[in-house]
Amino acid sequence: MEHPCGLFTLSNQPVPLKSISVDVSINQFVADVSATLDYKNEETGPVEALFVFPMDEDSAVYSFQAVVDGKNIVAEIREKQQAQEDYENAISQGQAAFLLEQDSSSGDIFRCSIGNLPPGQKATVTMSYVQELSLEADEAVRFVLPAILNPRYLLQESAETNSITSYISRILGKELPYTFSVSANICSSNGIEKVHSSCALSPLKYLADDKTVAQVSLAEGHKFDRDVEILVYYGGRNTPSVSLELPQAGAKPGSLMGDTAMMVSFYPSISVAEGESTSGEFIFLVDRSGSMNSPLNFEKGSQFRISSAKETLILLLKSLPLGCYFNIYGFGSTFDYFFPESVEYTQQTMEEAVQRVKSLKADLGGTEILEALTDIYSKSCKPNHPRQLFVFTDGEVCDTGLVIAEVQRHSQNHRCFSFGIGEGASTSLIKGIARASGGTAEFIMDKDRMQLKALRSLKRALQPVVQDISFTWTLPLGVETTLLSPAPTMIFHGQRLIVYAQLKGTNAVTGEVCLQYTLCGNIVRSTVPFSLDPKADDKLTIHRLAAKSLIQTLERSSQDAAEEKKKVVDISLQSGVVSPHTAYIAINKELNEPIQGPLTQRDIPLAHRYHFHFFMSLYPLCSSLSVLYISPLLQLISLQKADGSWELDEALTSVLGVSVQAALSKDVPSWATILAVLWLHSSFWGQREEWELLEKKAVAWIQAHSDSSLGECIEAANALLKSSVDPAVFGL
Known part of the structure; x- marks a missing residue:
């Protein structure tokens, strides 16, 4: 034929x-x-x-x-x-x-x-x-x-659905x-x-x-x-800015497209001097479905997703503050957890968790996150320990609306920091659960380091809680604004904050907008003046971004579904x-x-994301994905205790590249920890964002266990490691 x-x-x-x-x-x-x-x-x-x-x-x-x-x-x-x-x-x-x-x-x-x-x-x-x-x-x-x-992957609740x-x-x-x-x-x-x-x-x-x-x-x-x-x-x-856009020609005044649209961008700066929280309940929810046995990208030598997730979990565990609570969940077609309830972060619980992380495999079948989330939310929060949920997944879930709705229902009791792993992760799922709970979303692709992005989110989770966020406008008489996107519930240092507004009546010269919030009992204000001189844009970019933001807000609303759908359709038809x-x-x-x-x-066919067996043919020496390559940095981190200190033993000296006899030249409690901190600075400065939280614990421990000889010890440690790290690292 x-x-x-x-x-x-x-x-x-x-x-x-x-x-x-x-x-x-x-x-x-x-x-x-x-x-x-x-x-x-x-x-x-x-x-x-x-x-x-x-x-x-x-x-x-x-x-x-x-x-x-x-x-x-x-x-x-x-x-x-x-x-x-x-x-x-x-x-x-x-x-x-x-x-x-x-x-x-x-x-x-x-x-x-x-x-x-x-x-x-x-x-x-x-x-x-x-x-x-x-x-x-x-x-x-x-x-x-x-x-x-x-x-x-079809959720059990939606197995009848015809997935597109x-x-x-x-x-x-x-x-x-x-x-x-x-x-x-x-x-x-x-x-x-x-x-x-x-x-x-x-x-x-x-x-x-x-x-x-x-x-x-x-x-x-x-x-x-x-x-x-x-x-x-x-x-x-990046600096704060305000952009105004003229309405669509012929559109009815008073409508979304018939008035001037405004985009306001803030870059709040939350000073580190404000301090970090040492309390919190940190729950790590890790995808262990079969697809996590895939590499992060298509290049030969790329790390497998489950291996990267395991390294990241170890680093997160080592970076937690003493006195907090934590737990680790894994999910696939079923789910499991390390502890029936979140446990206090101690040397014993941390060691147990690290050993269990090392043996984790992507062996739980499909990707069903909803049941695991329901179990987490069914357990009471710890008093005075805000719940912080970290979700790691390659995000292959059908009907993400059910998952986002579950997170939304519990948004008053926690924040969710989500991570999309590898190419093809669902942006609806990853962004949706973060947005619904006031957290942040990150995507790990290509050569991105999961550890870097996870530690950035942990730092955000440890930032002091920002409260009472609001916007106030100073405008001439006859000029009014209507906020088109919801006021944020959370603000993080270094994160861009964008809101959209509808402006009625622009017969004036200038105005200003003020972002106000309460931080550690203090009122913080950031004010941006702007010219009331909207620009023409035939693509109506700001109007359409504002319409998208408004549609997403209405879709997440818990109000009458029929009424919200009617509003969404109206905005969609207006804006296109x-x-x-x-x-x-x-x-x-x-x-x-x-x-x-x-x-x-x-x-029309799409590209195939290579299956696990295909990649095993590229990595014939890789006999088991449960084997975790331990880099020198991760070896050192693995040896750190929960309180931030290190013990002087053969494992530590092996990583530092010195003999045990040479390392025993000083007999002070903080000697091993000083050596470890100096080695981090001299050998892995380029990855500092990944270890600065555990370094902070180490320096605090050194300061609590040192006397006036600290400067002399630092000088001797620099000489032993052939480094030249500034003693100011230790507060001197």
């Missing part, structure tokens, strides 16, 4: 999608993205092409259009059910139709349907969206174009039958210092002498087989931003004649 002409998947089905090209415009910390998909039907009959793809949960999709035979067909946004019915009616009548919709169970999955593409016909569809970009610890602005969409990801055809990335390209234009008034990426890039090209505009693109030959991460480093430090209840529909009604013949469905 002869096959029709065209490109084929491994199942010998022709693929009508020929190319994907993406244009990204990054302006400060906002990205505007246009993705163009080119199709051609090379079969003898009409086809329907279905392309399911991931997208960051915070993306605001605001435009969809198609070009057929040179004719531009602009899609309209409608209620989803109506759009789906219009689409089905159009293709049943032989008309070409185009549908773009968000998955009802997860905000980070979209589906593009191309119906009734005639034989020999070409079609191009373009969708556009805007999104805020996250800020990394090193102040890089991070843009990610997701490519990996892992199958979402379950039927997608998947093949190895190098065999994808369509091409892929990305080009990014970057703009910043502070200048662009450098650009890094998880993928090979063309050289950075500056388009202005002052380096405020630049361009970069993916190197040729890149396949759509991994997430594209771009990190942009600007010249100036897709919601779970709306979709874009375009119909080509000008075909010369109805399409003849039966309609054949073609599912």
